[in-house]
Amino acid sequence: MSKWILTGAAAAAAFLTGASAPLAEPAIGAPATNFKARDANGNIVELAGFRGKTVVLEWHNPRCPFVKKHYNSGNMQKTQAAAAAQGVVWLTINSGAEGQQGHMKGPEALQFVSGAKAKPAAYLLDPAGLVGKAYGAKTTPHMYIISPAGKLVYRGGIDDKPTADTADIASARNHVSAALAEIRAGKPVSVAETRPYGCSVKYAG
Amino acid sequence: MTRLRFWMMTVLLALIAIPAAAQKPGDGPHVRIELVAESDTPAPGSDVTLAFVSTPQPKWHAYWRNPGDAGIPPKATWTLPQDVTAGEIRYPVPERLLIVGLMNYVYEHPFATLVTLKIPASLAPGTALPVSVDLAYLVCTDEVCVPEKATLSTMLKVGDGTIAADRRAQFDKYRTALPRPLGSQATYQVANGSFRLGVPYPADAAVSDVYFFPITDGVVDYAAPQTVGRDGDRLVVETKAKGAGAGPIEGVLAVGKDLGFTIRAVPGAVAAAPAGSMAQGSADSIWLTALAAFGGAVLGGLLLNIMPCVFPILSLKALSLARANDAEGNPRGEALAYTAGVVLVCLALGGALLALRAGGATLGWAFQLQDPRVILLLLLLVTGIALNLAGLFEMLAPASLNRLAGRGTGGSFMTGALAAFIATPCTGPFMGVALGAALVLPWPAALAIFGGLGLGLALPFLLLGFVPALRRMLPKPGAWMETFRHILSIPMFLTAIALAWVLGKQIGVDGMTMGLLVVLGLSIVLWAIGRRQARGQGARFGWVMVLAITVAGVWLASRSPIQAQAAAQVPAGAEPFSEARLAELTAQGRPVFAYFTADWCVTCKVNEKAVIETEAVAKALADGKVAVLVGDWTNGDAALGRFIEKHNRAGVPLYLWYKPGQAEPQVLPQILTQSLMQDLASGK
Numbered sequence: 001m002s003k004w005i006l007t008g009a010a011a012a013a014a015f016l017t018g019a020s021a022p023l024a025e026p027a028i029g030a031p032a033t034n035f036k037a038r039d040a041n042g043n044i045v046e047l048a049g050f051r052g053k054t055v056v057l058e059w060h061n062p063r064c065p066f067v068k069k070h071y072n073s074g075n076m077q078k079t080q081a082a083a084a085a086q087g088v089v090w091l092t093i094n095s096g097a098e099g100q101q102g103h104m105k106g107p108e109a110l111q112f113v114s115g116a117k118a119k120p121a122a123y124l125l126d127p128a129g130l131v132g133k134a135y136g137a138k139t140t141p142h143m144y145i146i147s148p149a150g151k152l153v154y155r156g157g158i159d160d161k162p163t164a165d166t167a168d169i170a171s172a173r174n175h176v177s178a179a180l181a182e183i184r185a186g187k188p189v190s191v192a193e194t195r196p197y198g199c200s201v202k203y204a205g
Numbered sequence: 206m207t208r209l210r211f212w213m214m215t216v217l218l219a220l221i222a223i224p225a226a227a228q229k230p231g232d233g234p235h236v237r238i239e240l241v242a243e244s245d246t247p248a249p250g251s252d253v254t255l256a257f258v259s260t261p262q263p264k265w266h267a268y269w270r271n272p273g274d275a276g277i278p279p280k281a282t283w284t285l286p287q288d289v290t291a292g293e294i295r296y297p298v299p300e301r302l303l304i305v306g307l308m309n310y311v312y313e314h315p316f317a318t319l320v321t322l323k324i325p326a327s328l329a330p331g332t333a334l335p336v337s338v339d340l341a342y343l344v345c346t347d348e349v350c351v352p353e354k355a356t357l358s359t360m361l362k363v364g365d366g367t368i369a370a371d372r373r374a375q376f377d378k379y380r381t382a383l384p385r386p387l388g389s390q391a392t393y394q395v396a397n398g399s400f401r402l403g404v405p406y407p408a409d410a411a412v413s414d415v416y417f418f419p420i421t422d423g424v425v426d427y428a429a430p431q432t433v434g435r436d437g438d439r440l441v442v443e444t445k446a447k448g449a450g451a452g453p454i455e456g457v458l459a460v461g462k463d464l465g466f467t468i469r470a471v472p473g474a475v476a477a478a479p480a481g482s483m484a485q486g487s488a489d490s491i492w493l494t495a496l497a498a499f500g501g502a503v504l505g506g507l508l509l510n511i512m513p514c515v516f517p518i519l520s521l522k523a524l525s526l527a528r529a530n531d532a533e534g535n536p537r538g539e540a541l542a543y544t545a546g547v548v549l550v551c552l553a554l555g556g557a558l559l560a561l562r563a564g565g566a567t568l569g570w571a572f573q574l575q576d577p578r579v580i581l582l583l584l585l586l587v588t589g590i591a592l593n594l595a596g597l598f599e600m601l602a603p604a605s606l607n608r609l610a611g612r613g614t615g616g617s618f619m620t621g622a623l624a625a626f627i628a629t630p631c632t633g634p635f636m637g638v639a640l641g642a643a644l645v646l647p648w649p650a651a652l653a654i655f656g657g658l659g660l661g662l663a664l665p666f667l668l669l670g671f672v673p674a675l676r677r678m679l680p681k682p683g684a685w686m687e688t689f690r691h692i693l694s695i696p697m698f699l700t701a702i703a704l705a706w707v708l709g710k711q712i713g714v715d716g717m718t719m720g721l722l723v724v725l726g727l728s729i730v731l732w733a734i735g736r737r738q739a740r741g742q743g744a745r746f747g748w749v750m751v752l753a754i755t756v757a758g759v760w761l762a763s764r765s766p767i768q769a770q771a772a773a774q775v776p777a778g779a780e781p782f783s784e785a786r787l788a789e790l791t792a793q794g795r796p797v798f799a800y801f802t803a804d805w806c807v808t809c810k811v812n813e814k815a816v817i818e819t820e821a822v823a824k825a826l827a828d829g830k831v832a833v834l835v836g837d838w839t840n841g842d843a844a845l846g847r848f849i850e851k852h853n854r855a856g857v858p859l860y861l862w863y864k865p866g867q868a869e870p871q872v873l874p875q876i877l878t879q880s881l882m883q884d885l886a887s888g889k
Contacts, residue, residue: 164352
């Protein structure tokens with residue numbers, strides 16, 4: 001409990017001061033760093049507000065071919081819908097800096113979500129890269145799962161086929177779906193860390 | 206260095222950004238790939254190498270097998286004729302590309318990856334071998350990524366395995382860019398979030414711009430800076446760890462531009478390298494290291510003043526300064542002359558050492574003391590000084606003695622030069638680290654260190670010369686000085702005995718006796734000079750005799766028979782390796798020992814020092830009339846590389862033994878023993 005407060009306070013401090021001070025990337029099993037960010041509608045979303053629920057973080061860049069692979073095939077939307085059906089909070093985060101590939105402002109992001117029939121609980125805008133850097137997000141997509149207890153239980157790729165080829169989705173192991181199923185069954189996450197693949201997150205220089 | 210490269214890259218990118226910006230992503234392919242076979246007609250039962258010759262567009266990069274923080278390694282899916290198999294893709298040493306905190310291991314320039322196809326022995330010549338491969342790879346700029354696909358094919362035909370000369374040259378170039386297997390195993394340690402890697406690497410092999418490219422994922426933080434140290438026969442790379450690290454890891458250690466080694470490291474204890482032990486990183490840190498080493502050198506030189514080999518000489522100088530206290534002297538001039546003498550000799554010795562090292566000679570500091578002629582020269586000089594101190598003769602006629610003591614700037618210069626020359630063997634224990642640094646630093650920095658050593662040695666006298674208050678603390682001249690001078694001859698004689706001992710070590714008892722006889726001859730002449738001086742007569746002829754005896758003595762020492770034997774430790778008649786020479790020798794029915802070595806290979810150097818170059822093995826090889834061929838792969842000679850690849854994929858060391866009458870050599874173990882070599886040489 002006190003750890004939550006501490007990390008939360010640290011994150012909030014960084015958020016409020018706007019400093020890109022490198023926070024320790026949370027390790028598997030460690031308390032997930034709290035953050036606040038504006039969503040595409042302009043509302044402030046805080047991670048700590050979802051205590052008691054499983055949370056999925058998905059790093060996103062609509063123009064990255066690897067992201068396109070999972071959205072154009074419907075794979076990402078399917079995973080999001082299944083998660084939502086289980087009561088999981090899905091946060092799609094865009095850490096692309098202004099002027100970089102994939103950067104979006106609120107209206108564009110909303111347009112993307114409705115156009116792609118995506119089902120995130122919220123689409124967060126992180127143009128300064130504060131949330132991305134706090135989690136060590138490196139690629140799009142890069143996936144994180146936080147347990148109801150606020151601990152990081154998965155980080156890595158969406159699946160085990162690091163290609164941009166939609167044909168590979170059918171035979172791939174979807175690490176996020178698998179981990180969510182294990183969490184629901186009360187089991188520990190068997191594959192807790194994988195190598196993410198995709199384009200690099202386009203942080204502000 | 207890295208920073209410099211980054212800026213250069215930024216500037217380059219900025220320059221090419223304007224035309225490239227017009228390029229829409231999607232206009233592919235951004236990396237043009239061609240599939241080329243080394244031989245279009247591979248022989249049955251042989252290997253044929255294929256190259257993916259890749260040319261990225263300006264500003265675009267393709268990825269290494271470990272792409273780093275983001276990116277994807279290429280994936281090949283082969284369609285091959287039955288029983289033909291393709292090996293793993295072999296990659297050249299990659300480049301680093303850090304983009305806003307994310308590290309990418311990439312190729313931004315034309316490169317070639319290689320794959321080996323195995324052709325089954327059962328195929329009949331003339332059989333067509335259609336080879337096709339689907340290559341999926343990612344190409345990116347700093348801003349965008351594009352996954353590309355290429356289907357490449359080539360038609361081979363089973364034949365005689367001929368390789369066209371231009372194709373051979375092309376592939377030799379590709380092979381030279383591949384990392385070489387570093388024979389010995391590395392060790393790594395993960396503690397307190399830091400990763401430390403210890404890689405065996407010979408202390409005398411030059412390195413620059415060292416970087417560890419991990420192949421095993423999840424061990425280190427790719428974007429974290431790496432620091433490199435050097436500790437004897439070890440390179441130590443330190444960076445931020447990721448994860449706890451367990452089990453063996455693989456990677457490529459880049460050492461300078463385009464030179465890399467594949468290494469495998471197992472967990473174990475890795476001690477940190479001594480601080481400042483490496484000229485590495487940015488240019489600032491090189492000069493920081495140089496500055497630290499310079500400070501160390503000055504301090505070390507200062508310490509040398511109290512060493513037994515220098516002290517007597519300095520005492521001479523102290524006497525002279527004490528006399529100079531009589532106000533008519535020129536203490537400042539003398540102190541400066543002395544300092545100039547010391548510093549110039551140190552610089553000259555350092556310069557000579559650096560020049561010789563650049564010429565490829567394996568030398569250490571105090572190298573001049575490895576030559577018996579120099580030792581004998583020093584022995585004669587020291588004995589002469591000792592006899593002078595003892596009062597047997599004067600350096601000059603009594604009439605000019607006062608002058609020498611008063612304003613002997615020339616004499617001071619010579620005293621300084623002598624002190625520096627004799628001081629060098631004393632440097633070892635104090636100066637090891639600073640001198641080690643001097644030998645890996647750029648030459649101006651290295652020379653500065655040698656100069657610092659001299660400055661330190663001269664410092665007390667410089668102070669004495671320029672601070673009259675210090676000088677006043679010296680005792681007044683008087684009759685005691687004569688007695689003091691005689692007492693000072695004792696350490697000088699001890700130095701002479703030590704030098705005689707060194708001489709005996711080098712050229713044996715006979716040589717030492719010869720040397721002592723020369724010393725006696727010199728003493729007799731000096732005695733005669735002293736007697737003439739006492740009577741107030743000139744002794745010009747005596748000085749000529751001194752010179753003659755010295756020259757004759759040194760000539761005798763260079764002719765010593767024992768010295769000639771000591772040098773005969775390299776295997777007799779070893780010649781550079783070539784396949785033609787090997788064929789010639791085996792055709793003559795001679796046993797041949799062919800060994801392949803490189804300056805960066807520790808195991809090679811250990812085997813050479815401990816086994817191949819020992820007297821016992823050299824004698825056994827000579828007795829067995831074994832021809833010795835040495836292949837030096839330090840610079841990655843392509844012809845040698847092909848030969849090594851044919852016999853042992855693991856690189857150097859490689860030891861091959863050709864018995865007479867047998868076509869195939871025996872591959873000897875990587876760790877040689879003297880008894881193994883002796884048994885082989887005697888035909889057991």
